[in-house]
Structure formats: structure tokens, C-alpha cells
Amino acid sequence: MFLRKSIQTLSQRYYSTSNIKSVGVIGGGQMGSGIAQVLAQVAKRNVILVDLNKAVVEKSLININGFLQKSVAKGVITEEDRQSTLKRISFSDDLNSLKNVDFVIEAIVENTEIKCNLFKDLSKICKPEAILASNTSSISITQIASNTNNPQNVIGMHFMNPVPIMKLVEVIPSLQTNDETLKTTMELAAEMNKTTTLSKDMPGFIANRLLMPYINEAVQALHEGLGTREDIDTTMKLGCNMPMGPLTLADFIGLDTCYSIMNILHTQLGDKYKPSPLLKRYVEAGRLGKKVKHGFYTY
Numbered sequence: 001m002f003l004r005k006s007i008q009t010l011s012q013r014y015y016s017t018s019n020i021k022s023v024g025v026i027g028g029g030q031m032g033s034g035i036a037q038v039l040a041q042v043a044k045r046n047v048i049l050v051d052l053n054k055a056v057v058e059k060s061l062i063n064i065n066g067f068l069q070k071s072v073a074k075g076v077i078t079e080e081d082r083q084s085t086l087k088r089i090s091f092s093d094d095l096n097s098l099k100n101v102d103f104v105i106e107a108i109v110e111n112t113e114i115k116c117n118l119f120k121d122l123s124k125i126c127k128p129e130a131i132l133a134s135n136t137s138s139i140s141i142t143q144i145a146s147n148t149n150n151p152q153n154v155i156g157m158h159f160m161n162p163v164p165i166m167k168l169v170e171v172i173p174s175l176q177t178n179d180e181t182l183k184t185t186m187e188l189a190a191e192m193n194k195t196t197t198l199s200k201d202m203p204g205f206i207a208n209r210l211l212m213p214y215i216n217e218a219v220q221a222l223h224e225g226l227g228t229r230e231d232i233d234t235t236m237k238l239g240c241n242m243p244m245g246p247l248t249l250a251d252f253i254g255l256d257t258c259y260s261i262m263n264i265l266h267t268q269l270g271d272k273y274k275p276s277p278l279l280k281r282y283v284e285a286g287r288l289g290k291k292v293k294h295g296f297y298t299y
């Protein structure tokens with residue numbers, strides 16, 4: 001509480017994000033595309049979106065444009081807004097294109113080793129003063145930061161899905177993050193029109209420490225035959241006023257991501273968080289949810 005108050009006071013009195021001119025986003029999947037869009041559309045920043053997979057880079061442009069076109073049709077933004085947003089985003093499959101950016105937001109696959117290796121590379125490529133943020137759902141920011149030369153500039157910036165719609169960003173300072181990095185990150189999130197909460201760097205942070213055991217229990221209930229997928233989802237939707245059922249939500253998040261988060265919770269916090277075997281089977285079958293058009297439901 002005290003930390004948050006002092007951050008607000010300091011940022012109101014001293015800080016401006018005017019030195020953040022360009023932002024690199026890594027990972028052009030569902031989260032990276034949304035983050036790039038909001039940075040360009042709302043925070044009016046120049047963005048370079050990088051994904052190793054060329055097909056994803058192309059798909060990401062189509063997805064962002066599709067979202068913007070729908071917003072124009074609904075009268076939420078103008079055609080000029082759509083065009084100027086797209087002009088601010090460039091796409092690349094080369095990490096070296098991030099050598100001059102001021103801020104990076106990583107949104108690649110939820111895998112500790114792959115993320116740590118990426119941050120090692122970023123530390124060599126980016127300017128030493130660049131802030132390196134991770135959109136990880138559960139991995140230790142302190143561990144990610146320890147792979148860089150400037151761990152004080154590394155922070156967690158956990159967006160919610162879909163990024164253009166969901167209001168929250170969870171901000172996670174590591175043990176090494178300095179005040180300047182924290183203030184800049186909170187400010188940038190505010191310029192993206194997001195509300196921030198602060199979480200300690202513990203597995204799953206606040207959102208997934210609470211959400212994932214709920215989703216996992218729904219998968220386990222399905223596994224045990226407690227009800228059909230529709231029974232489980234409808235019970236929670238109409239009976240508990242959830243905006244969507246837990247199995248639909250799991251499909252929406254991505255079952256590979258849910259499984260990775262449960263594994264982190266399980267390894268670090270104990271057996272209470274053991275992933276359901278059915279969740280593992282769906283991932284093994286490649287039924288990863290809405291992004292591949294097949295999970296608990298077919299899309």
C-alpha cells in the first residue's frame with residue numbers, strides 16, 4: 001500500500017514517459033498482437049512487432065486490422081484512426097530490429113527456458129537503458145531478469161486477454177527492479193488506458209494464482225464426469241454470474257498456456273495445484289483452444 005502511494009506521488013510529481021518513443025513487442029500471437037495494437041492506437045507509440053515465425057507476423061497484421069475495422073464499423077474509432085494506428089506498427093521476424101527501442105514487451109510462449117534465453121539475447125541487442133517487460137502469466141520475473149545485464153530494468157507487465165478490451169495490467173517488480181523502471185511501466189500502462197495493480201513476484205501473481213486453480217478444477221470435474229462441458233460452463237455462467245464458463249475461458253486463454261501455468265504453480269506451491277490429467281491430454285493432442293479452432297469446444 002505504502003509502495004503504491006509513493007509510486008503514484010512520485011510519478012505525478014516527477015515522471016513523464018516522453019522518453020519512451022518506440023516499443024518493441026515480441027510474439028505476434030493473441031497477446032502480442034493486442035499489446036501492439038493498444039500501444040499504437042491508444043498510447044500513440046511507434047511499435048515494432050517481432051515474431052520468429054513469418055506466417056504469424058502476417059497473421060498478426062490481419063488480426064490487428066480486422067479488430068480495427070470492426071471498431072470503425074461500430075463507430076468506436078474513425079477510418080483515419082485505423083490508418084494512423086497501422087502506420088505506427090512495423091512487423092519483423094528479426095530480433096535485431098529492436099536495437100533502438102526504448103521499451104520491450106515480451107509475449108512469447110509460456111516456457112521458462114525459452115523466455116530466459118530470449119532475455120539473454122535482448123540484453124545483448126537492446127540499449128542498456130531499455131526497459132524489458134515480460135507478459136508472462138506465471139514465470140518468476142526475478143529469474144528472467146537474472147539472465148540480463150541490467151536486471152534493474154526488467155519487470156512483469158501482465159496484460160489480460162483480449163488486450164484491447166480488458167482494463168487491467170498486473171505490474172510485477174522483481175527483487176532487482178528499480179523505482180524508475182516501475183514508475184515508467186505504470187505510466188506507460190496508464191497511457192494505454194489501463195488500470196494497474198501491483199503483485200509480488202510469486203507464482204501466478206494475483207490473477208492466475210486465483211483463476212487457474214478454478215479452471216483446472218473445472219477440467220478435473222469434466223474428467224470425473226461430474227457434468228458435461230455445457231453443464232459445467234452453464235452452471236458457472238448462469239449460477240455464479242461468470243461472464244463465461246471456465247472451459248470456454250480455458251479455450252480462450254489457450255490450453256497450453258493454462259497447462260504451463262498450472263505446472264509452475266504445482267512445482268513451486270505444492271500438490272494442491274496439480275494439473276488435471278485431462279488438461280495434459282488436450283495439450284498432447286494439440287487441442288490448444290480457440291487459437292487453433294479446437295479445444296474443449298470446436299470453433
Ligand SMILES: NC(=O)c1ccc[n+]([C@@H]2O[C@H](COP(=O)([O-])OP(=O)(O)OC[C@H]3O[C@@H](n4cnc5c(N)ncnc54)[C@H](O)[C@@H]3O)[C@@H](O)[C@H]2O)c1
Pocket residue numbers: 026027028029030031032050051052053056107108109110111114118135136137138158159160161252253254257291
Ligand atoms: N492467452 C492469454 O489469455 C494470456 C493472458 C495473459 C498473458 N499471457 C501470456 O502471454 C504470452 C503469450 O501468450 P499468447 O496467448 O499470446 O500465446 P500464442 O501462442 O498466441 O503466441 C505466442 C507467440 O510467440 C511466438 N514465439 C515463440 N517463441 C518465440 C521467440 N523465441 N521469439 C519470438 N517469438 C516467439 C510464437 O510464434 C507465437 O506466435 C505467454 O507468456 C502467456 O502466458 C497469455
